[in-house]
Amino acid sequence: MPARPAGRCKIAVGDLEATFLPDGYICATPESSYPGSSEPLWRANPHLLDGDGRVVMSLGALLVRSGERQVLIDLGWGPTESPIVDPATGATDGWIAGGALLRHLEASGLRPEDVDTVLFSHLHRDHTGWLDRNGTPCFPSATHLVAEAEWTYWTTTGDLGVGPAPTKEQLDALATRVTFVADGDTPVPGVDVLATPGHTPGHCSFVLSSGTERVVVLGDAVHCPLELLEGELAFVADVDPALAQRTKRQIEAELLRPGTLAAGPHFADLVFGRLLSGEGRRRWCFPEAQRSVQGPPPRGEPA
Numbered sequence: 001m002p003a004r005p006a007g008r009c010k011i012a013v014g015d016l017e018a019t020f021l022p023d024g025y026i027c028a029t030p031e032s033s034y035p036g037s038s039e040p041l042w043r044a045n046p047h048l049l050d051g052d053g054r055v056v057m058s059l060g061a062l063l064v065r066s067g068e069r070q071v072l073i074d075l076g077w078g079p080t081e082s083p084i085v086d087p088a089t090g091a092t093d094g095w096i097a098g099g100a101l102l103r104h105l106e107a108s109g110l111r112p113e114d115v116d117t118v119l120f121s122h123l124h125r126d127h128t129g130w131l132d133r134n135g136t137p138c139f140p141s142a143t144h145l146v147a148e149a150e151w152t153y154w155t156t157t158g159d160l161g162v163g164p165a166p167t168k169e170q171l172d173a174l175a176t177r178v179t180f181v182a183d184g185d186t187p188v189p190g191v192d193v194l195a196t197p198g199h200t201p202g203h204c205s206f207v208l209s210s211g212t213e214r215v216v217v218l219g220d221a222v223h224c225p226l227e228l229l230e231g232e233l234a235f236v237a238d239v240d241p242a243l244a245q246r247t248k249r250q251i252e253a254e255l256l257r258p259g260t261l262a263a264g265p266h267f268a269d270l271v272f273g274r275l276l277s278g279e280g281r282r283r284w285c286f287p288e289a290q291r292s293v294q295g296p297p298p299r300g301e302p303a
């Protein structure tokens with residue numbers, strides 16, 4: 001069956017609750033997503049591709065409820081429907097669609113002002129979309145947290161003209177409310193910061209834990225499950241590909257600890273999965289318990 005963007009789905013993590021709130025999706029050719037990857041690899045993994053043979057990546061946010069705290073990890077792309085055009089050839093390589101996040105937040109029983117904390121894994125455009133609308137904060141009550149190295153990168157050396165960089169307007173909006181977090185911090189009870197640099201210099205994952213249960217929220221340290229099964233699969237937008245690969249080995253070790261699930265917000269179909277080792281090869285299993293409450297709205301690509 002062709003891959004689809006993940007729908008809204010929820011799991012319990014001990015006393016915590018984690019809900020994936022869809023915003024939309026990115027679909028792009030394997031060549032543009034993973035330059036240099038082989039055709040046979042993708043032919044062997046058709047479940048990661050849509051009906052047109054493009055890699056499907058979900059877009060969205062993870063809502064974490066911890067006691068009275070209402071936390072969003074990342075903020076999707078925001079309202080858009082636009083093609084991804086190869087600048088060299090002018091060909092359409094894929095498609096970006098977003099805008100469903102607030103509807104899914106409301107369906108989860110929350111208003112934007114109920115969110116008290118926004119945690120950014122990093123500041124790429126597909127994670128900052130609902131930061132601000134026309135000069136007004138989308139989550140006016142929330143503290144906005146990001147690693148200092150990430151903020152410094154995008155406000156000094158990061159190229160705002162390339163790929164999924166944040167916009168100048170987004171950085172200006174965030175400047176008025178940003179607070180820094182660091183590796184090992186616990187900004188919310190049960191939510192620990194895990195530095196996972198490489199995709200971007202200040203990229204962070206987050207470890208949700210309660211009792212004996214853990215969920216590692218990958219952010220963009222891992223975009224698709226195949227990245228942990230095929231050693232050298234490198235994503236196009238990694239700022240430091242070599243460091244990103246070393247970080248993947250660190251993530252892999254985290255995921256193989258007992259009682260640990262991954263939350264892959266870019267994974268297609270199902271975002272909560274368990275990495276298993278054995279018989280000389282890793283594999284994933286995706287628990288049925290996270291079955292989607294409601295999928296994202298169907299969107300058509302223009303002719």
Ligand SMILES: [Zn+2]
Pocket residue numbers: 122124164199220237
């Ligand atoms: Zn990214």
